[in-house]
Amino acid sequence: MANTETTTSFVPGQVPGNPLEKIALSLSGGGYRAASFHLGGMAYLNHLQYNKLPLLQKVEMISTVSGGTIPGVVYTLMLQNGKSFEQCYQFLIQKLGTIDLVAGGLEMLNPESELKNKCKAKNLINAFAEQYDEHFTGGATLKALDQMKGHLKSVVFNATEFSNAINFRFRNPDSHLKTGNDAFRIPKETAKEIKLSDIIASSSCFPGGFEPLLWPDDYIHEAAPMLEQIKTENQKQHITPTGIMDGGIYDNQGVESIMMYKGGMKIPYFDLVIVSDVASPDMSAYAPFIEKPKTGDWKSLTLNQIRAKGKSMIKKIDLYLVLACILSLLLPLLWGYSDSIFTGVCLAFSLIAIILFCIKIKITKSAKSRYEQVKREAFELIPAFYFEKLSKLKLGELSFHRAEPLLVNRAKSLMTLLSVIFLKVIRRLNYKRLYEHPNYDFRRSTTLIKELTEKDWKAKHPKSDYTQEIGTKLKEVVEQASEFGTTLWFTEDEKLAKMLQLLVVTGQATMCYNIKVYLEELTAVAKEDEVANGFDNLADSTKKEILRTLEMCKADWEHFKSDPNFLYLKLET
Secondary structure (H helix, E strand, C coil): CCCCCCCCCCCCCCCCCCCCEEEEEEEECCCHHHHHHHHHHHHHHHCCCEEEEEEEHHHEEEEEEEHHHHHHHHHHHHHHHHCCCCHHHHHHHHHHHHCCCCHHHHCCCCCCHHHHHHHCCCCCCHHHHHHHHHHHHCCCCHHHHHCCCCCCEEEEEEEEEECEEEEEECCCCCCCCCCCCCCCECHHHHHCEEHHHHHHHHCCCECEEECCCCHHHHHHCCCCHHEEEEEEHCCCCCCCCCCEEEEEECCCCCCHHHHCHHHHHCCCCCCCEEECCCCCCCCCCCCCCCCCCCCCCCCHEEEEHHHHHHHHHHHHHHHHHHHHHHHHHHHHHHHHCCCCHHHHHHHHHHHHHHHHHHHHHHHHHHHHHHHHHHHHHHHHHCHHHHHHHHHCCCCCCEEEHHHHHHHHHHHHHHHHHHHHHHHHHHHHHHHHHHHHHHHHCCCCCECCCCCCCCCHHHHHHHCCCHHHHHHHHHHHHHHHHHCCCCCCCHHHHHHHHCHHHHHHHHHHHHHHHHHHHHHHHHCCCCCCCCCCCCCCHCCHHHHHHHHHHHHHHHHHHHHHHHHHCCCHHHHHC
């Protein structure tokens, strides 16, 4: 569906005709850190007023990824059930602060435990899905989001499918677009059967930590006949189930789903796109493992030396067992094999030596057989080309201290690529689409979890006074919050340190700051060498409301600097 804004009213690089009227909000991935930070950002949008309504009421679309899908799904569901944001906020504060998903998930994998949904495979991601179902979504499916109520018109919960390496989008059923993607288009009525808990699990199913959910097998439950039918048809046609994993693999900010909404790349549908992001563009430099000089310990041994020592040890064991057996048989000759306790002990000892010798032979034979089997299987997997090249390397003469950096540096670089570089490249590409596209000038605002820390602030504002601009009280909050990792739990120490509160407050303050900056850019007077941004051409009533919201935002920012917890404590009561 095309945007209703016509080409005559849309002017690239100019302020939209009705700023703040149609807003899209994207919530990035990042576990409980993301869920808590985004909740804080949403809380501030609900606090700030525009046209006598909370600014959150102007959000028409939410696009979420991974940890951001937790508040996204819960808020959307509670909104459809007639709940207020304040009720959603209190619910999530309680759940995030008390539920350890990892501990609960691992406990469900014990042999004596069973998943409630017998249709699911017993694995960690499905254990998490059942916890989301129990604690966050109460058994609800996408059907609960049909015929959206309230200010939201579209929600997209992003995942990635592993058959075509593209985005897999779960949408509200009355959206003009279907759930899935071009390869897997899920009909509206079928999509209504998908549990919201499985959607959260799919979106937050990060590689390494979890195995993929299988479509449609792991989405089937007792009240899902159409999903069951898809599985039956796939089996008849010998179609392999499709793996569904973390949305961050494809787009960790959920920006693409917003920019593609109603042809938004040509003419943006939204007046403002707010990106709430806990990912950082920074990364630690790769630190190679340096080969250490030989020290005479076991690392100085080569594979050949270890093999030789092993053979020597086995021969000694054989010799000792044989000698023990012979000695045990000959020793009773000293007392003529008389019927005595000493004769019994010697004969028993010789029998034990013989049994141990036989066990050793059996174990050695079995180990050699297993080794040869594994070796054959490995050789079948690795092309002969590589063995031909590897034959040039005398592996048997390579010591551990020499091999260690060869192996460790490859492993470290691979992990860095998969867990850091890959995601940051994707992040930059998506931000580039949003921030370098002239159609989105004055239509974008980004809230980053680290941007108010001293390091990030000074990098962006080298000439400003950080202490005066941010304040010592707010600095303490954001510095602590920004160090929290990507987890799905809060440890006891973190609970004592009120990490959840620190993250929520950081989200509130950072959202306030960025909305302030955005409104200041809208209302800025053009300098002599600049082209006016079009704000003066807006209706007087619109300009008046924007300036009123800006003044409120400025006052809130000063309040955050002097008392960072003021909004958190207000919502707590």
